[in-house]
Amino acid sequence: MLRSEICDILGIEKPVFQGGMAWIADASLASAVSEAGGLGIIAAMNANADWLRGQIHELRSKTDKPFGVNVMLMSPFADEVAQVVIDEQVPVVVTGAGNPSKYMKAWREAGIKVIPVVASVGLARILERAGATAVVAEGGESGGHVGEASTMALVPQVVDALNIPVIAAGGIADGRGVAAAFMLGAQGVQVGTRFLVAEECTVSEEYKERVLKAKDISTIVTGRRTGHAVRCLKTPFTTTFAKKENDGAPIEELEQMGAGALRKAAKDGNYDEGSFMCGQIAGLVSQRQTAREIVDDLVSGAEKLLLEASSWVA
Numbered sequence: 001m002l003r004s005e006i007c008d009i010l011g012i013e014k015p016v017f018q019g020g021m022a023w024i025a026d027a028s029l030a031s032a033v034s035e036a037g038g039l040g041i042i043a044a045m046n047a048n049a050d051w052l053r054g055q056i057h058e059l060r061s062k063t064d065k066p067f068g069v070n071v072m073l074m075s076p077f078a079d080e081v082a083q084v085v086i087d088e089q090v091p092v093v094v095t096g097a098g099n100p101s102k103y104m105k106a107w108r109e110a111g112i113k114v115i116p117v118v119a120s121v122g123l124a125r126i127l128e129r130a131g132a133t134a135v136v137a138e139g140g141e142s143g144g145h146v147g148e149a150s151t152m153a154l155v156p157q158v159v160d161a162l163n164i165p166v167i168a169a170g171g172i173a174d175g176r177g178v179a180a181a182f183m184l185g186a187q188g189v190q191v192g193t194r195f196l197v198a199e200e201c202t203v204s205e206e207y208k209e210r211v212l213k214a215k216d217i218s219t220i221v222t223g224r225r226t227g228h229a230v231r232c233l234k235t236p237f238t239t240t241f242a243k244k245e246n247d248g249a250p251i252e253e254l255e256q257m258g259a260g261a262l263r264k265a266a267k268d269g270n271y272d273e274g275s276f277m278c279g280q281i282a283g284l285v286s287q288r289q290t291a292r293e294i295v296d297d298l299v300s301g302a303e304k305l306l307l308e309a310s311s312w313v314a
Contacts, residue, residue, distance in 0.1 A: 001299075001303070002014065002015065002178075002182075002299050002302055002303050002306070003015065004165070004182075004187035004188060005165055005187055006134060006165045006167065006187045006188045007188075009113065009133060009134070009165070010039060010066055010091070010092060010113060011066045011091075012034075012037060012038060012039050012065070012066055013037030013038075014036075014037040014038050014295055014298075014299050015038075015167075015187060015188030015189065015299075016033075016037075016038035016039070016178075016188065016189055016190075016191060016295050016298055016299065017038065017039045017041060017068075017094070017136070017167055017169075017188060017189065017190035017191070018030060018033040018038060018039065018040050018041050018190070018191060018192070018195050018291075019041065019142075019144075019169070019190050019191060019192025019193075019195065020041040020042070020043040020044075020068070020069075020070025020094055020096065021043055021143075021144065021192050021195075021196075021277070022043045022045035022046070022072065022144075022262060022266075023043070023045060023203075023262050023263050023266035023267060024043065024196065024201065024202075024203050024266050025041055025042060025043035025070065025195075026042060026043070026055055026202055027042060027055045027056075027058035027059040027062070028058075028200050028201070028202050029195060029198060029200050029201045029202065029291065030042045030059055030067055030068075031058075031059045031062035031063045031067070031200075032062075032198065032200035032290070032291035032292065033195070033291045033295060034059075034063045034065040034066060034067045035062070035063045035065055035291075035292070036291050036292035036294075036295040036296070037065075037295060038295045039066060039067065039068055039092065040059070040063075040065075040067045040068070040291075041067065041068040041069065041070050041092075041094055042055050042056065042059060042067070042068070042069050042070065043069075043070045043072070044069055044070060044071050044072060044075065044077075044081045045070075045072055045075065046072065046075045046076065046077065047075075047077065047081075048077045048080065048081075049077065049080040049081060049083070049084045052069065052081055052084050052085075053084055053087075053088060056069070056084075056088045056090065066091045066092065067090070067091065067092065068090070068091070068092035068093060068094050068115070069081075069085050069090050069092070069093055069094070070093075070094045070095070070096060071085070071093055071094070071095050071096075071100070071103075072095075072096055072097050073095055073096065073097050073098030073099070073100055074097040074098060082103045082106070082107070085107070085110075085112060086106060086107065086110040086112070089110070089111075090112060091112065091113060092112065092113045092114075092115060092133075093107055093112050093113070093114050093115070094115045094116070094117060094136065095114070095115075095116045095117065096116075096117045096145070097145060099116075099123065099126065099127070100114065100116055100127070100130075101126070101127070101130045104127075104130045104131050104132070105131075108131050113133040113134075114131065114132050114133055115132065115133055115134045115135060115136060115167065116132055116135055116136070117135070117136040117138050117169070117190075118135050118136065118137055118138070118158065119137075119138055119139075119140075119146070119147025119148070119149065119154070120147065120149070120154075121154075121157050121158055121161045124137065124158045124161060124162055124166075125161055125162070128162050128163065128164055132164060133164065133165075134164050134165040134166065134167060134187070135158065135162065135164065135165075135166055135167070136166075136167040136168075136169050136190050137151075137154050137155045137158040137159075137166050137167070137168055137169065137186070138151070138154075138169040138170050138190070139151025139152070139153070139154050139155070139168075139169065139170030139171060140170065140221075140231070141170040141171030141231075141279055141280040141281065142169055142170035142171065142192060142193075142231065142279045143192055143193050143219070143231050143232065143277040143278040143279040143282075144192070144230060144231065144232075144277040145228060145229065145230055146170075146221060146229050146230065146231050147229075150170070150171075151168060151169070151170040151171050151172070151181075152180075152184070154170075155168045155181065155184040155185065155186055156184045156185055159184065159185030159186065160185070165187040165188070166185065166186050166187060167186060167187065167188040167189060167190050168181035168184060168186035168188070168189050168190070169189065169190035169191075169192075170279065171279060171280055171281045172189045172190075172191050172281065172298075173191065173193060173194040173279075173281040173282075173284045173285055174194075174284060174297070174298065174301055175297065175298055175299070175300065175301015175302040175303075175304065175305055176301065176302075176305060177189065177281070178298050178299070178301065178302035179301075179302040179305040179306050179309075182302065182306065189298070191294075191298065192279060193211065193278055193279040193281055193282050193285060194281075194284075194285050194294055194298075195291065195294060196208060196211045196278070196285070197211055197212060197285055197287070197288050197289070198288075198289065198290065198291045198294055199288060199289065199290045199291070200290065200291050201291075203266050203267075204265065204266060204267060204268065204269030205269060206265075206269030206270075206271055207265055207266055207269060207274075207276055208288070210233055210235075210271070210276050210278075211233075211276075211278055211282050211285055212285065212286065212287075212288075214233060214278065214282035214283055214285070215282075215283045216280070216283040218233055218234055218278075218282060218283065219231050219232060219233055219234065219278055219279070219280050219282065220232065220233075220234050220238050220242065222238055222241045222242050222245060223241075223245070223254070223258065224245075225245055225251065225254070226245075226251050226254050226255060228255075228258075230258075230275065230277065231277065231278070231279065231280070232275050232276050232277045232278055233276040233277075233278045233282070235271060235272070235274065235275075235276060236271070236272045236273075237261060237272065237273055237274060237275055238275070240257075241254065241257060241258065244257070258275065261273065261274055261275035262274070262275045262277060265277075
């Protein structure tokens with residue numbers, strides 16, 4: 001069975017994290033992934049404390065397995081969300097969009113395992129010194145907010161720089177990606193795009209269909225000039241956004257245009273105005289499955305490849 005140190009640290013059966021996708025990763029999806037033996041993660045996104053508390057309670061009504069909350073550090077409610085995870089005794093916090101150092105001491109004293117998402121070796125080192133339990137090294141192949149380095153280049157450099165476990169993310173959607181991540185030195189993977197089409201995922205039907213129809217060249221990165229690069233599916237929205245960005249539109253205009261676009265995609269299924277965040281690996285996502293089927297397929301596929309790996313060596 002595929003197992004690593006991160007499983008023992010977090011009390012999970014399988015080294016698979018579900019990505020904390022805003023407007024997507026709710027109690028329905030997270031509880032299903034945790035029940036399947038992975039680490040389900042609720043995305044706190046820009047929501048307030050009451051919304052998050054409700055989601056945590058809903059998840060716990062469906063599973064008693066370990067789970068996590070993704071705290072988006074740029075959220076205007078970050079301070080109150082940071083307190084909610086303490087009050088609710090959330091076992092794992094995954095952070096994104098910044099440096100969580102200001103919250104680390106309080107979280108650690110509360111017994112919370114803190115696993116920040118990083119896109120560089122430098123930030124990974126800072127967070128290890130601050131007491132991170134592990135880090136998620138996320139390459140630019142992933143959907144949503146992205147950095148510059150690819151997963152293949154980033155993961156082994158972060159692994160070599162740290163003494164804590166590294167979780168690989170970006171461009172992983174089947175057992176081959178999981179096996180590759182382990183060969184790069186990772187102790188687990190975080191998967192987002194494939195879970196978009198999970199039966200328990202409450203994202204709009206339009207979103208799921210767009211992911212299932214996606215090809216290898218179906219995504220685009222916009223927003224590099226604003227400092228908030230985002231990978232999503234090519235749509236009328238991204239075409240217009242990219243043109244304005246390339247034509248030198250003011251950053252304020254671009255930010256206003258992007259406000260609420262993910263919600264329009266995830267909840268309203270608005271193809272013309274929505275931002276359908278999605279990773280480059282979407283071309284491999286071809287069928288709807290339950291969260292358990294997805295987790296099991298990721299793990300069993302990797303196990304088979306790793307067990308057969310010796311056949312490549314004479």
